[in-house]
Amino acid sequence: MIYLGTYGKSALPGVRIGFAVADQRITDAAGRDVGTLADQLSKIKSMVTVNTPPVARGEIAAPAAPATMVEALRFVRGTRLILGILLVDTSAMVFGMPRAVFPALGLETFHGGPTAVGLLFAAPSAGALLAAATSGWASRIDNAGRAVLIAVTVWGAALAAVGLTRQLPLALALLTVAGAADVVSEVFRLTILQLRTPDALRGWVTALLLAQT
Numbered sequence: 001m002i003y004l005g006t007y008g009k010s011a012l013p014g015v016r017i018g019f020a021v022a023d024q025r026i027t028d029a030a031g032r033d034v035g036t037l038a039d040q041l042s043k044i045k046s047m048v049t050v051n052t053p054p055v056a057r058g059e060i061a062a063p064a065a066p067a068t069m070v071e072a073l074r075f076v077r078g079t080r081l082i083l084g085i086l087l088v089d090t091s092a093m094v095f096g097m098p099r100a101v102f103p104a105l106g107l108e109t110f111h112g113g114p115t116a117v118g119l120l121f122a123a124p125s126a127g128a129l130l131a132a133a134t135s136g137w138a139s140r141i142d143n144a145g146r147a148v149l150i151a152v153t154v155w156g157a158a159l160a161a162v163g164l165t166r167q168l169p170l171a172l173a174l175l176t177v178a179g180a181a182d183v184v185s186e187v188f189r190l191t192i193l194q195l196r197t198p199d200a201l202r203g204w205v206t207a208l209l210l211a212q213t
Contacts, residue, residue, distance in 0.1 A: 072204030081145075081196060085189045086208060088152060092182075096159055110168040123172045127179030135187065144188045151185035154178075 028034050076082050098105075099121065106117035141147050158178035162171050190209065197205045 069204055072201045072208065075201050076205060076208065082193060082205065085193055089189065089209060096156060098159060098162065109166065110171065112168055116168055119172055120175065123175035124179030124182070127176035128183040131180035131183040138187060144192050147188045148185050151181045155181035155185060
């Protein structure tokens with residue numbers, strides 16, 4: 001379960017790093033300019049999703065869950081461990097995630113222009129990707145709850161320090177640490193949730209967790 005959670009947390013940070021390179025110009029084999037990297041990746045994504053045969057899409061779809069959302073909510077409310085995991089994630093997303101102020105920080109605080117903004121967006125994902133790629137040690141942790149508390153503390157402290165610094169390199173380093181701590185926390189939280197939730201409710205409860213991220 002640790003390895004599955006780590007794999008799942010590797011994809012999105014890898015995509016978010018694209019903020020730093022999305023405007024790079026791409027040339028074909030003849031040296032002609034064919035547009036930006038973001039444009040070409042969008043075309044690939046469209047070809048994959050639009051051209052997928054209906055039969056393949058039907059096979060990928062998961063079967064309908066036998067339980068209901070009401071049952072899942074009742075389970076979460078009555079299980080303090082699962083409720084705590086969801087509340088930690090909610091608090092992090094509502095009160096601690098600084099992405100909305102990255103443009104203001106990059107342009108007005110650090111005076112780095114669009115490049116600084118892109119680096120600010122990419123830094124947490126770079127840390128997350130690095131943490132996910134080197135997370136083999138997580139399988140040797142016996143107390144997942146303690147690991148969550150430590151990771152959340154590191155995450156919050158790093159973000160608080162970002163708000164105090166006026167140096168772009170230091171802010172990027174702190175955001176990288178925050179991104180790494182966030183992945184460690186979420187891998188353990190997802191593992192706890194998957195192992196402590198009944199099979200019939202696992203899909204609904206996991207959806208509640210993912211809806212907050």
